[in-house]
Amino acid sequence: MQERMRELVALLNDYDYHYYTLDNPKVTDAEYDRLYDELRRLEAESGVVLPDSPTHRVGDVIVDTFVEHKHLSRLWSLDKAQSADDLREWDKRVRKLIDDYNTKNPDAEPLPAPTYMLEQKFDGLTINLTYDGGALVQAATRGRGVVGESVLPQVKTIRSIPLSIDYQGLFEVQGEVIMPLSELSAYNQKATETGAELLKNARNAASGAIRQKNVEETAKRNLDAYFYAIGYSADLNFNTHEEMTAFLRANRIKAGSYSKPFADLDELIAEIERFDREDHPQLDYLIDGMVLKINDIRTREVLGFTDKFPRWAVAFKFEAEEYSTVLHSVVWDVGRTGKITPTALLEPVDIGGVTVQRATLNNWGDIQRKGVDIGCRVAIRRSNDVIPEVLYKLDDESLETSPIEKPETCPSCGHELVEKGAHLFCPNVTGCATQVIERVSHFASRGGMDIETFSIKTAEQLFKELGINDPADLYDPQKLNLEKLLSLPRFGQKKAENLLNAIEKSKNCDLAAFLNALGIPNTGQRMCRDLAETFGSLEAVRAATFEQLVAIPGFGDIVAESVVGFFATERINESIDRMLASGVAPHFEAPEIAEAAEDSVFFGKTVVLTGTLQTMGRNDAKAKLETLGAKVTGSVSKKTDFVIAGEEAGSKLDKARELGVEVLTEEQFLEKIK
Ligand SMILES: NC(=O)c1ccc[n+]([C@@H]2O[C@H](COP(=O)([O-])OP(=O)(O)OC[C@H]3O[C@@H](n4cnc5c(N)ncnc54)[C@H](O)[C@@H]3O)[C@@H](O)[C@H]2O)c1
Ligand SMILES: [Zn+2]
Structure with missing residues (x-):
């Protein structure tokens, strides 16, 4: 057992170094957590904790290129729960600690039953800001909790962090620097075009950006930050977490928009499930779970800390988004546009009860950028409906790898391929079976010409037996007629007639x-x-x-x-x-335009509807605008003329304000369509 523990400690410390210091993880978080839990279990069973075990210290390592900063008040990690049962156990322990205190201190004012504040657990880089005399005077990473790295110039690139605030006293505030997911994909899009190195994920991107010596590089990542705790303070006193959050907001420090109190644990658990299902997928930043913390500050002081985390808070971890496995081989397919796409065949891995053995690699350029090889360890992303994607290569020197060969010929027709940008193409447009069959069946499909009874099998038969290699052939009586159809296997009179009728019918199309x-x-x-x-x-x-x-x-x-x-x-x-x-x-049938529509302010304008309208449904409002000659679109851009904002309008309204697009309330809208 001792041997396994030594092995785990060595492994985890090595993983920590790659994750915290190099911002280049060797394994996914899910795998790290599994080994970490194993080590914790062994330590509990044996009662032995090796001196360099990561289980009793907060993780980050200091990089010596930065100036050290000693935090005025220590930063902590968080206890973790993986399941609802873990949370119930934790809640039981908390209630017992409170009861014990109340019994032992009959003269003191009793501690109240716990109310938990539920917040998002931001997944980025922990940061500790110091304000003094109303100014931001320091910003530092967490380090091992006591001493961090001073990164003030880097943090100053984050626009939402106020450089000066109203409150004049000295205090430290803790939060998490994140890279918005939209910024990450924009950055990687650009990197793809210029051939620059891709950012692996938002957490590493944020962490790497803050530890850039070159501040201009940091600024390019458009980071953001959320704050959730005041550590040290000279003379601030709060009774509750809610009061503390209100203080942050009053000083324009960005606290997470989500923070809800719960006295009932079952309600809280139901809310976590709801949030993960409904709100989590909409977020523009990474969270890896939710945090619950006791609202009452006096209770927190009584419960105190272990040597690693507070006893009054716990993180509920969501199911991991990234998993690791080994890439065995790559298969290539050709699609209807002639594009050649690679799929990775993987060592089967269980992701939330589903066995995954295939993941997309997008295109040849993507393979080169990600630097993946046959036999290497890769991170893949869990996704509910689409095939998962290979995200990046994990460093694992123990595996024997060989390069992925660039295909020279088309997997369907054997024609030599051509390279355009990141993509490989089969130029054999009319002779490549897969390409033609995919193209013709797409043409006939529901979203296209909607030719009844036409399937991919039909396209295949027509190509192979009758040489139909272009959608126009379907309408050419020389190439497709009753006689020809009847000569095909499995085509009777009825079936052939039905198909010809459906093709005839499709001529009159939208x-x-x-x-x-x-x-x-x-x-x-x-x-x-x-x-x-x-x-x-x-x-x-x-x-x-x-x-x-x-x-x-x-x-x-x-x-x-x-x-x-x-x-x-x-x-x-x-x-x-x-x-x-x-x-x-x-x-094309244009929506009918009302008489005198030209006099409307909406005539010829582009309009976006957002939020809930009280007097009419969104579809009715859209129809009304269209009769006035407006074009109603889904997203706000520089080309938008008006945004009509109902109640609880969200990001589209923000975007409109940002771009200076005219915003109308429902009342103003109704006034203008009278
Ligand atoms: N892949 C790897 O190789 C590797 C290596 C080391 C660590 N890790 C990952 O890092 C984790 C350990 O890091 P940790 O000890 O810092 O724990 P943690 O990051 O999971 O949780 C503690 C931190 O959560 C942050 N946090 C975010 N939102 C918060 C909120 N609303 N309220 C309070 N705190 C909030 C705080 O900064 C706090 O320091 C592991 O579980 C693992 O997943 C991965
Ligand atoms: Zn081909």
């Missing part, structure tokens, strides 16, 4: 559906609807310029280029012209 059926790269159903609504006819869409396209809300450079490029392709134009000649007639 413009948006037709555009979607064509499969313009980088667009989907919603954008095709926007195209139809903006241009009103197929001819106009085909003639659209880059400038006209980027002017559409939600359309960026990439999409605009894709659309222009698509309609400049000879093969596409030939195909569309053939379809039109065979009688395919995409049409």
